Amino acid sequence: MTAPLRLGTRGSALAMAQSGQIAEALTTATGREVELVEVVTAGDRSSAPVHRLGVGVFVSALRDALAARTIDFAVHSYKDLPTAAAPGLHIAAVPTRQDPRDALVAKGGRTLAELPPGAVVGTGALRRIAQLHALGMQLEVTPIRGNVDTRLGRVLGPDADLDAVVLARAGLARLGRTDVITETLDPMLMLPAPAQGALAVECRVDDPDLVELLAVLDHAPSRAAVTAERALLATLEAGCTAPVAAYGELAEGDAGEEIYLRGAVISPDGTRDLRLSRTGTPADAAEIGKALAAELLELGADSILGQDGHAGPGTQQFGSTE
Numbered sequence: 001m002t003a004p005l006r007l008g009t010r011g012s013a014l015a016m017a018q019s020g021q022i023a024e025a026l027t028t029a030t031g032r033e034v035e036l037v038e039v040v041t042a043g044d045r046s047s048a049p050v051h052r053l054g055v056g057v058f059v060s061a062l063r064d065a066l067a068a069r070t071i072d073f074a075v076h077s078y079k080d081l082p083t084a085a086a087p088g089l090h091i092a093a094v095p096t097r098q099d100p101r102d103a104l105v106a107k108g109g110r111t112l113a114e115l116p117p118g119a120v121v122g123t124g125a126l127r128r129i130a131q132l133h134a135l136g137m138q139l140e141v142t143p144i145r146g147n148v149d150t151r152l153g154r155v156l157g158p159d160a161d162l163d164a165v166v167l168a169r170a171g172l173a174r175l176g177r178t179d180v181i182t183e184t185l186d187p188m189l190m191l192p193a194p195a196q197g198a199l200a201v202e203c204r205v206d207d208p209d210l211v212e213l214l215a216v217l218d219h220a221p222s223r224a225a226v227t228a229e230r231a232l233l234a235t236l237e238a239g240c241t242a243p244v245a246a247y248g249e250l251a252e253g254d255a256g257e258e259i260y261l262r263g264a265v266i267s268p269d270g271t272r273d274l275r276l277s278r279t280g281t282p283a284d285a286a287e288i289g290k291a292l293a294a295e296l297l298e299l300g301a302d303s304i305l306g307q308d309g310h311a312g313p314g315t316q317q318f319g320s321t322e
């Protein structure tokens with residue numbers, strides 16, 4: 001009898017749902033039993049805005065538990081991972097990615113285009129705030145945070161005080177709540193966060209048997225797309241909350257499989273909106289991301305990122321956007 005593998009997870013409904021789904025997939029694929037071990041993170045204990053805390057707070061307690069060997073592996077929302085590599089740890093799998101687009105949940109079943117001037121839209125991420133302002137619709141954007149149910153309650157609950165919220169479709173899908181979505185937002189308007197909708201399955205480098213076991217969950221196209229998006233983010237050296245968006249899509253092109261990467265850097269007030277794209281082969285995913293970031297920098301991305309909304313030096317270690 002082998003002992004069950006210990007999967008460390010945050011206690012939020014979303015974290016429990018995605019950890020449970022990965023545990024089940026691993027057991028199905030390998031026959032190994034998996035036990036969920038709850039880890040409380042500083043991010044769960046605080047109610048400060050995420051762009052102040054840095055989303056790294058959600059990650060570090062899980063990584064500490066890995067280092068302390070109280071858990072064997074962890075499942076992260078990939079977009080919450082800092083771009084800096086974690087010494088001693090390895091992303092053993094990037095499972096098949098969920099739909100990476102953002103979703104609108106609005107009162108009265110409204111779509112984005114149906115929101116009247118002055119409508120109050122809640123979202124926590126500067127990337128979304130910036131892109132909502134860039135639409136020029138006179139939306140009033142208000143920062144919110146909290147778990148998915150709390151956010152939905154601001155629109156759908158008895159004390160609803162917002163006209164709409166924007167959140168990741170993937171989070172709603174993992175919780176079985178896509179029914180509340182009134183519009184899945186076209187990436188032409190709302191380019192997703194780098195790695196949104198993807199998970200990262202992480203374990204210790206010094207656990208080679210587990211590295212090999214977890215690899216059954218890896219989905220190469222999802223990994224390539226996320227690699228390109230995160231290389232763009234890392235090259236821009238955008239702090240934890242910078243309004244950077246990136247979306248890599250894989251498709252069959254004339255010369256075989258191709259990756260089509262779009263990137264955007266938007267000022268928080270939406271008045272400056274740089275968007276570019278680039279194609280290449282999935283094997284060059286990281287280079288494509290770096291090259292696209294370099295082009296964005298050439299066009300002044302750094303001056304946009306230097307405006308308020310940039311995380312500042314205190315939170316530079318956190319590489320994720322939201």
Ligand SMILES: NCc1[nH]cc(CCC(=O)O)c1CC(=O)O
Pocket residue numbers: 055077078079080166167168169170171195196197198322
């Ligand atoms: N920043 C919070 C966060 N981190 C991961 C998800 C779920 C979507 C995903 O897995 O990418 C969410 C919620 C959201 O952005 O609405």
